[in-house]
Amino acid sequence: MITSIAWKNVWRNKSRSLVVIIAVTLGTVAGVFVAGMLNGWVAQRINDVIFTELGHVKIQNPDYLVNEQASHYIANISELEQYLKHSKDVVAYAKRSKIMAMASTARGNSGIMLKGIDIENEKNVSGVYKQLLPGSGSYFEENSRLPLVLISSKTAEQLRLKNYRISNHTTDSLSMLNVPQETISKLTPIKDERFITRKKFESAIKGLWSDSEIRSYGPHLMNTAAYFQPNAKITFSFTKANGQIGYLTCRVSGVFKTSNNLFDQTSAFVNHTDLINAAGLQPDQFHEISVILNPSVKDIDPFIKSSSNQFKNLSFLSWKVLAPDAGLMADFIQVYYYLIMGIIFFALAFGIINTMLMAILERVKELGMLMAIGMKRKQVFSMIMLETIFLTLCGSMVGMVLGGLLIKITEHTGLNFSSVAEGFESVGWAATVYPAIDLSFFFGIIILVVIVAVLSSIIPARKALKLKPIEALRTE
Amino acid sequence: MKVIEINKLNKIYNESEVKVHAVNNVTFDIEEGEFTAIVGPSGSGKTTLLNMIGGLDIPTSGEVMVGGSLMSSLKGADLTDFRLHNIGFVFQAYNLIPVLSAKENTEFVMRLQGKSKKVCDARTKELLKAVGLGERMNARPAKLSGGQQQRVAVARALASKPKFVLADEPTANLDSKSTETLLDIMEKLNREENITFIFSTHDARVVKKARRVITLEDGKILSDVRKNGGE
Ligand SMILES: Nc1ncnc2c1ncn2[C@@H]1O[C@H](COP(=O)(O)OP(=O)(O)OP(=O)(O)O)[C@@H](O)[C@H]1O
Numbered sequence: 001m002i003t004s005i006a007w008k009n010v011w012r013n014k015s016r017s018l019v020v021i022i023a024v025t026l027g028t029v030a031g032v033f034v035a036g037m038l039n040g041w042v043a044q045r046i047n048d049v050i051f052t053e054l055g056h057v058k059i060q061n062p063d064y065l066v067n068e069q070a071s072h073y074i075a076n077i078s079e080l081e082q083y084l085k086h087s088k089d090v091v092a093y094a095k096r097s098k099i100m101a102m103a104s105t106a107r108g109n110s111g112i113m114l115k116g117i118d119i120e121n122e123k124n125v126s127g128v129y130k131q132l133l134p135g136s137g138s139y140f141e142e143n144s145r146l147p148l149v150l151i152s153s154k155t156a157e158q159l160r161l162k163n164y165r166i167s168n169h170t171t172d173s174l175s176m177l178n179v180p181q182e183t184i185s186k187l188t189p190i191k192d193e194r195f196i197t198r199k200k201f202e203s204a205i206k207g208l209w210s211d212s213e214i215r216s217y218g219p220h221l222m223n224t225a226a227y228f229q230p231n232a233k234i235t236f237s238f239t240k241a242n243g244q245i246g247y248l249t250c251r252v253s254g255v256f257k258t259s260n261n262l263f264d265q266t267s268a269f270v271n272h273t274d275l276i277n278a279a280g281l282q283p284d285q286f287h288e289i290s291v292i293l294n295p296s297v298k299d300i301d302p303f304i305k306s307s308s309n310q311f312k313n314l315s316f317l318s319w320k321v322l323a324p325d326a327g328l329m330a331d332f333i334q335v336y337y338y339l340i341m342g343i344i345f346f347a348l349a350f351g352i353i354n355t356m357l358m359a360i361l362e363r364v365k366e367l368g369m370l371m372a373i374g375m376k377r378k379q380v381f382s383m384i385m386l387e388t389i390f391l392t393l394c395g396s397m398v399g400m401v402l403g404g405l406l407i408k409i410t411e412h413t414g415l416n417f418s419s420v421a422e423g424f425e426s427v428g429w430a431a432t433v434y435p436a437i438d439l440s441f442f443f444g445i446i447i448l449v450v451i452v453a454v455l456s457s458i459i460p461a462r463k464a465l466k467l468k469p470i471e472a473l474r475t476e
Numbered sequence: 477m478k479v480i481e482i483n484k485l486n487k488i489y490n491e492s493e494v495k496v497h498a499v500n501n502v503t504f505d506i507e508e509g510e511f512t513a514i515v516g517p518s519g520s521g522k523t524t525l526l527n528m529i530g531g532l533d534i535p536t537s538g539e540v541m542v543g544g545s546l547m548s549s550l551k552g553a554d555l556t557d558f559r560l561h562n563i564g565f566v567f568q569a570y571n572l573i574p575v576l577s578a579k580e581n582t583e584f585v586m587r588l589q590g591k592s593k594k595v596c597d598a599r600t601k602e603l604l605k606a607v608g609l610g611e612r613m614n615a616r617p618a619k620l621s622g623g624q625q626q627r628v629a630v631a632r633a634l635a636s637k638p639k640f641v642l643a644d645e646p647t648a649n650l651d652s653k654s655t656e657t658l659l660d661i662m663e664k665l666n667r668e669e670n671i672t673f674i675f676s677t678h679d680a681r682v683v684k685k686a687r688r689v690i691t692l693e694d695g696k697i698l699s700d701v702r703k704n705g706g707e
């Protein structure tokens with residue numbers, strides 16, 4: 001009965017309650033959405049770390065960690081493979097040979113880690129093959145006498161293989177975007193001219209377009225004007241196993257771009273056999289194995305422990321160790337969500353307290369009467385507390401539904417932060433965020449709301465308890 | 477049988493510079509089934525006396541016994557509980573919970589006592605009919621006239637069959653017609669249910685309806701008159 005009175009009391013002063021409810025709703029929507037974004041962002045980063053860059057576990061010769069030399073390969077590989085094949089936890093693994101190389105073209109060069117892979121099996125472990133830029137070629141499917149290499153967009157830029165040219169295709173695509181004809185025609189002087197770096201192209205555009213034009217149409221122009229030199233050749237030079245300098249000349253098969261610039265800058269992929277032939281390695285000499293574990297394995301550490309025990313001469317490292325930023329985020333993300341919600345509700349609590357105090361001040365005589373006719377202080381206290389909880393819960397329920405909907409809507413389209421995210425991408429965090437949220441977070445919010453409501457009802461409820469029935473009832 | 481025994485009751489207010497002896501050495505008993513009016517000019521101590529009888533105020537000295545138990549021995553939740561189970565209250569105003577219907581207001585005390593819905597339901601209907609509000613059971617107080625609201629308050633005070641009902645100027649805010657109706661209803665319920673009523677009033681017409689009239693002046697009993705057979 002007290003519950004139903006409390007509920008009815010919430011709606012006694014509709015406009016005042018609605019103000020609080022709306023404030024709580026907005027706060028909850030904001031909190032849920034920000035948490036959703038954070039969550040999506042972190043999940044994406046973790047996903048990239050595991051399924052593109054590292055795998056769950058990376059196995060290496062411990063010496064290789066100290067000195068990335070070709071001679072520090074994994075020694076007892078067949079035994080290790082037997083173990084991995086029979087482990088229930090392992091879904092897939094990929095072996096890679098690695099060698100530090102200098103990549104050179106006629107116009108530029110860049111240091112790089114050349115990774116020799118089994119082209120087909122690599123797909124089971126790393127999603128790089130899914131991240132080729134459109135128009136850049138294919139995943140090792142080009143026809144060529146030369147060995148094929150997969151390089152990143154960043155590397156292509158450094159090697160001056162990413163060029164810029166304003167072609168008919170570029171101007172067509174600009175006019176499709178409703179760029180004013182006048183703006184497009186300003187580009188005529190440099191039509192079909194080739195710029196071998198982004199810098200040079202940008203400075204040419206700066207001479208032709210106004211700042212506001214660059215701001216509005218620049219990014220799109222950059223994208224459509226860029227192209228990769230077809231059939232480009234790269235020569236890699238490196239120290240062979242015997243200490244001599246070796247060379248491997250490859251044709252670019254395709255260009256990839258992941259969300260991690262650092263990974264992109266340092267990785268190029270070739271066929272394992274091509275690499276060992278050029279570097280004078282043996283076919284069974286590999287430098288790392290990336291392992292993908294069963295999704296049911298929630299905690300990686302036991303696997304690492306038991307594996308390390310079996311292969312004491314090898315190093316087993318989890319992705320959390322290799323990508324500490326993502327690892328830390330994965331471990332502490334929950335804390336962040338609740339911190340955000342906590343701060344929002346802390347601010348809202350002041351509004352809630354104020355409203356409840358007003359509600360009690362208005363009802364002094366009624367509360368006095370209730371206590372006079374036999375309602376215990378405990379019951380008055382819980383009535384006020386329930387009112388506060390209902391008031392807060394109402395707003396946060398609506399807020400959770402709306403916030404959830406907002407996340408559902410943006411879940412697939414994502415939110416693009418590329419204008420501010422260049423800095424993030426360079427350390428591996430995606431510029432487009434796909435919000436996502438766990439159902440458990442909503443339960444967490446409900447618990448949080450109840451805690452906040454209980455805490456913020458204490459002051460008003462105590463105020464009500466201080467009332468003395470006769471004084472409250474005295475008619476003036 | 478004595479329902480209330482009051483012995484040398486005093487209440488002195490010390491708050492201001494001048495001491496106010498609001499109730500001064502008052503002694504009297506109330507028998508079961510009595511229909512008593514406490515009358516007297518404004519400031520004569522009627523409210524103070526009723527509050528002490530109802531356990532809402534603490535005497536400076538003297539004692540109030542209700543059903544044989546000493547009121548001043550009770551404190552806090554026990555006192556609240558005692559009021560809940562033994563005394564029905566009707567105030568001058570602010571009697572009802574605005575968000576509850578007439579019926580819900582009437583059964584409120586019984587529900588606080590933990591009586592079952594079925595018991596409450598039957599009793600509430602019976603009482604609301606008795607006070608002439610059988611048709612308005614689902615109306616909220618704001619939809620009822622002042623007189624009707626006081627009738628709901630009387631129904632609530634009686635609902636749990638308390639030892640006695642205290643009513644401090646129940647008709648002060650009512651017109652003469654509603655005053656008469658309310659008093660008739662109170663009188664009828666007093667007779668039918670044999671529930672003891674004590675009420676205070678200024679109103680001569682109300683005084684006429686009482687079967688016992690205790691007159692106060694400056695906190696002292698000036699007269700205590702029992703009439704035989706009502707009016
Ligand atoms: N809380 C209080 N503090 C100080 N004096 C009080 C207090 N309550 C009542 N009094 C005084 O006690 C005396 C009796 O007051 P009381 O309210 O009992 O009179 P009453 O007969 O009910 O008057 P009325 O007919 O106006 O309701 C008055 O002089 C009043 O001023």
Ligand SMILES: [Mg+2]
Pocket residue numbers: 522523524644645
């Ligand atoms: Mg009075």
